[in-house]
Amino acid sequence: MSNEKHIKISGSGIYLPSAVLSAEIEDKFKLVKGFSEKYSGVKKRHHVTFEGNAYMGARAIEGALTDAGLLLNQIDLIIAAGATFDYPIPNNSSMILSCLEQTENLNIITFDIDTTCLSFVSAFEVASKMLDGHQYKNIIIVSSEISSKGLNPEKPETLTLFGDGAAAFVLSYDAEGPSKYYKGLFRTYSEGVRDSIIKGGGNMYPFKDYPHDFQLHSFDMDGFKLLKMAKKHIPAFLESLLTEIEIADIDKIVPHQASKAGLAIFKNLGIFSENLLVENLETHGNCIAASIPILLHESIKNGNIKRNDNCLLIGTSAGFSIGAVFFKY
Amino acid sequence: MSNEKHIKISGSGIYLPSAVLSAEIEDKFKLVKGFSEKYSGVKKRHHVTFEGNAYMGARAIEGALTDAGLLLNQIDLIIAAGATFDYPIPNNSSMILSCLEQTENLNIITFDIDTTCLSFVSAFEVASKMLDGHQYKNIIIVSSEISSKGLNPEKPETLTLFGDGAAAFVLSYDAEGPSKYYKGLFRTYSEGVRDSIIKGGGNMYPFKDYPHDFQLHSFDMDGFKLLKMAKKHIPAFLESLLTEIEIADIDKIVPHQASKAGLAIFKNLGIFSENLLVENLETHGNCIAASIPILLHESIKNGNIKRNDNCLLIGTSAGFSIGAVFFKY
Numbered sequence: 001m002s003n004e005k006h007i008k009i010s011g012s013g014i015y016l017p018s019a020v021l022s023a024e025i026e027d028k029f030k031l032v033k034g035f036s037e038k039y040s041g042v043k044k045r046h047h048v049t050f051e052g053n054a055y056m057g058a059r060a061i062e063g064a065l066t067d068a069g070l071l072l073n074q075i076d077l078i079i080a081a082g083a084t085f086d087y088p089i090p091n092n093s094s095m096i097l098s099c100l101e102q103t104e105n106l107n108i109i110t111f112d113i114d115t116t117c118l119s120f121v122s123a124f125e126v127a128s129k130m131l132d133g134h135q136y137k138n139i140i141i142v143s144s145e146i147s148s149k150g151l152n153p154e155k156p157e158t159l160t161l162f163g164d165g166a167a168a169f170v171l172s173y174d175a176e177g178p179s180k181y182y183k184g185l186f187r188t189y190s191e192g193v194r195d196s197i198i199k200g201g202g203n204m205y206p207f208k209d210y211p212h213d214f215q216l217h218s219f220d221m222d223g224f225k226l227l228k229m230a231k232k233h234i235p236a237f238l239e240s241l242l243t244e245i246e247i248a249d250i251d252k253i254v255p256h257q258a259s260k261a262g263l264a265i266f267k268n269l270g271i272f273s274e275n276l277l278v279e280n281l282e283t284h285g286n287c288i289a290a291s292i293p294i295l296l297h298e299s300i301k302n303g304n305i306k307r308n309d310n311c312l313l314i315g316t317s318a319g320f321s322i323g324a325v326f327f328k329y
Numbered sequence: 330m331s332n333e334k335h336i337k338i339s340g341s342g343i344y345l346p347s348a349v350l351s352a353e354i355e356d357k358f359k360l361v362k363g364f365s366e367k368y369s370g371v372k373k374r375h376h377v378t379f380e381g382n383a384y385m386g387a388r389a390i391e392g393a394l395t396d397a398g399l400l401l402n403q404i405d406l407i408i409a410a411g412a413t414f415d416y417p418i419p420n421n422s423s424m425i426l427s428c429l430e431q432t433e434n435l436n437i438i439t440f441d442i443d444t445t446c447l448s449f450v451s452a453f454e455v456a457s458k459m460l461d462g463h464q465y466k467n468i469i470i471v472s473s474e475i476s477s478k479g480l481n482p483e484k485p486e487t488l489t490l491f492g493d494g495a496a497a498f499v500l501s502y503d504a505e506g507p508s509k510y511y512k513g514l515f516r517t518y519s520e521g522v523r524d525s526i527i528k529g530g531g532n533m534y535p536f537k538d539y540p541h542d543f544q545l546h547s548f549d550m551d552g553f554k555l556l557k558m559a560k561k562h563i564p565a566f567l568e569s570l571l572t573e574i575e576i577a578d579i580d581k582i583v584p585h586q587a588s589k590a591g592l593a594i595f596k597n598l599g600i601f602s603e604n605l606l607v608e609n610l611e612t613h614g615n616c617i618a619a620s621i622p623i624l625l626h627e628s629i630k631n632g633n634i635k636r637n638d639n640c641l642l643i644g645t646s647a648g649f650s651i652g653a654v655f656f657k658y
Binding site: 002003048052053078083084085086087088089090091093094095097098100102107108109110111112113114115116119122126129130132134135136146149150186187188190193194196197198199200201202203204206207208211212214217219317318319320321323 | 331332377381382407412413414415416417418419420422423424426427429431436437438439440441442443444445448451455458459461463464465475478479515516517519522525526527528529530531532533535536537540541543546548646647648649650652
């Protein structure tokens with residue numbers, strides 16, 4: 001393919017906080033027993049107790065470095081890819097770096113990329129373009145997300161859907177091996193920009209003028225409109241994506257674990273056989289930008305994705321955006 | 330230079346909200362007359378009245394597109410580069426896109442990059458690596474910052490220092506012309522990660538558990554420690570940067586307008602002649618990530634920077650990071 005590059009996933013790691021069963025949430029918030037599984041498709045997810053975004057991100061990076069057999073001083077850039085944060089300032093990546101055991105002579109850059117749920121996929125695209133075997137040899141992408149502190153107790157559909165967790169991947173320039181970045185495709189449609197939103201806490205509703213209110217300061221989504229937009233735009237998006245990719249060339253698809261209904265869109269398109277799609281919504285919920293990399297990590301570790309498999313990461317995000325990256329693992 | 334690429338600034342635009350004189354702030358907050366100019370070096374800055382980050386960013390982009398003679402449907406990617414936002418979700422770039430008059434058939438991606446005050450410089454580095462004349466021909470970087478809503482009325486040193494504003498640049502792949510990206514260099518040092526901070530409003534101090542308190546929810550910095558770190562690390566950083574650049578090759582330096590004392594560091598190094606450095610701290614204050622691009626835009630428009638000039642963008646940011654990009658305009 002015209003944009004091919006010699007990029008290899010050298011290693012990955014995850015961090016999951018304490019498991020929370022759906023029954024516990026249903027008890028606590030007086031929901032109908034079984035609502036979570038039936039409505040959201042989630043039996044279990046993980047929620048932080050003492051952890052912050054930086055803590056989880058740093059632990060995931062330690063796992064990824066061990067897995068890759070690399071030290072922090074061999075990393076040129078850390079991209080923190082996600083939507084949630086410990087502090088409004090400084091950025092997540094600086095906080096994460098400060099939670100890592102320092103080695104001598106670090107020559108590292110850090111920055112954050114935010115495309116909400118698609119942040120890991122966007123960062124994969126950016127890292128693939130930046131890796132040149134010279135200035136940038138190894139880049140870590142880390143997605144560490146805490147959704148549990150921004151949920152509205154009066155909205156069972158989001159309350160039962162979201163989970164927390166972190167995943168980190170080392171991407172390396174590797175001129176020798178068979179691993180490859182093939183292509184990335186992203187589209188932002190400005191319709192639906194307010195259909196996934198946290199209204200309060202930024203400059204539109206500053207906290208000094210708008211005291212805490214779950215309606216204003218929690219994540220809110222119009223699930224019905226989002227699904228409608230996804231159904232409308234995904235077919236044309238896939239058509240553009242598949243101009244250079246044969247479906248027969250795809251070994252595994254790692255979709256964003258948006259929701260039960262969101263995953264059903266991909267299943268119901270009728271173009272992918274069901275065993276192409278991997279899933280962990282049932283056991284992890286929607287972990288925002290961390291969903292795709294946690295699922296990718298677990299699929300590699302449990303053998304669902306093997307070396308030389310051609311993998312498609314694909315998802316939707318607030319914005320409204322659709323994005324995908326296609327690569328040979 | 331080894332990393333040279335055919336990158337050209339095709340156009341730029343800015344948006345500045347209403348001017349606020351230092352005397353007005355000194356009157357309002359009962360500060361000693363003349364404090365702002367003496368301590369912060371700021372006579373005037375701009376503060377939003379009705380504007381949000383997205384509104385200002387969109388107006389700056391319209392200016393940049395007109396300046397470049399391009400339409401929105403010729404842009405492949407919009408990077409919103411900055412630290413402040415209208416809403417925690419979705420990201421700034423999606424909000425900005427939704428504030429632009431839409432043309433038909435947009436095939437655009439948007440994402441956000443955050444390295445606080447260095448965000449524009451990081452985004453310049455990322456855009457330069459991504460532009461390939463094929464998948465990415467034209468990229469807009471837009472920095473739109475509102476500091477005025479996050480200032481502590483009890484801290485005169487920040488209250489008088491910061492301003493609001495937006496700037497947008499179109500970067501294009503241009504194989505024919507003399508314009509070039511030469512190199513970028515960035516370092517994140519994990520010391521001082523909490524010396525520029527907004528503590529409240531993220532997952533560490535969630536709104537629901539911590540009512541509004543200027544101490545917790547305003548920007549806070551330890552100016553003395555930050556200056557000490559900058560003085561410690563800037564000489565070694567410049568030594569690394571200048572391995573491939575002769576000082577005689579630099580026509581203009583556009584430094585982040587951090588503060589009077591921050592700018593003095595560059596002046597007092599004794600390696601740059603004073604007429605290399607451009608400034609607008611006195612009339613704009615520190616506009617976070619928008620400072621460098623507003624100053625770059627104004628320097629181009631007032632003739633201080635001319636075509637074929639070799640320009641160095643350099644600054645520091647919360648994190649603590651130092652970053653620079655060197656290019657031929």
